[in-house]
Amino acid sequence: MEARLSLFGNPVAGKFMRHVNSAGKVLTDSALPAATQELVKIRASQINGCGFCTDMHTKDATAAGETADRLNLIAVWREAKVFTEAERAALELTEQGTRIADAAGGVTDEAWENAAKHYDEDQLAALVSLIALINAYNRLNVIVRQPAGDYRPGMFG
Template sequence: MNGTRFNLFENEFGAKFAKRFANAGLLVQQSSLPKATQELMALRASQINGCGWCIDMHTKDAAASGETAVRLNLVVAWRESTVFTEAERAALAFTEEGTRLADAHQGVSDETWAEVRKHYDDDQTAALIAVVALINAANRLAIITHQQGGTYEPGMFAAAVN
């Protein structure tokens, strides 16, 4: 890859879209779904989709919020790890099944849905759905425009949502 193809923030329509997209993300961040869970979900979907920019962003944002290196490193192998709660495991399974729609033709399984509902209330479930939808869209935006990981600094987009 030869660098970024297109900067949405430098285009009038793209900047308007990016601001609204970021505001949707801000709404989810303000929900009652734990921030750590949101970051773990975003990281896992980004790993599946191969989005270096989003992996960089969510790893750094999670670390800045106090997430441990052990948990961040084990997200990719969460099923074979002991460092995640049952609720986080349900959220990670939900993330994988909601991300791998083409691979898991049924989408989110009834079993995973039941686990999610056991651990999360209605508002948190709505936020879980929104996290999966938003991170998959963000992964596509970054991959299409060739945003590469490595240069993200926590908080660098705070001004974009105001």
């Protein structure tokens, strides 16, 4: 299976992707814990059915030392005992921020306040930005039907 459009091979899409990727670097370098960042990327990608991003971020998390137990339980984080309260707050915010059309008003005050208990303003800004960014990546990859399974950590830089 091949993608409908090369996001990096097309001049317009490629220029756009380079800008999006540079924005992502700002978040990678933020004070939001790296493990939390990967959990957020994986959970949003699962919800959005983005095989490419799920593949990429699961492998990146593994390469960074994340355990198989935690990776296997992201989709059922509410029932799993392997996540911290801060990670749970980030995952709840991710789910609500990804499924904004499912609930009138988008993210609940309760989810926001819970995240704010665990993350300072800069970390919250990074978290919100990361949720928006991974949702954008998911949509790009799902629209062009970017195939999953061939990603290897480090292949993009």
